[in-house]
Amino acid sequence: MNPTTSTYASDIAENTAKFSVLSILVTGFIYCIALLV
DSSP states (O other): OOHHHHHHHHHHHHHHHHHHHHHHHHHHHHHHHHHHO
16 A cells, blocks of 8 residues: 555545534534524
């Protein structure tokens, strides 16, 4: 495995982690709005 592939994989992992955190925040935000309405 060359360093490029490894870096690419870690970038994907980082982006996936950011995306899951973002989706959790968005879901929580929508849930709060649903409770308020």
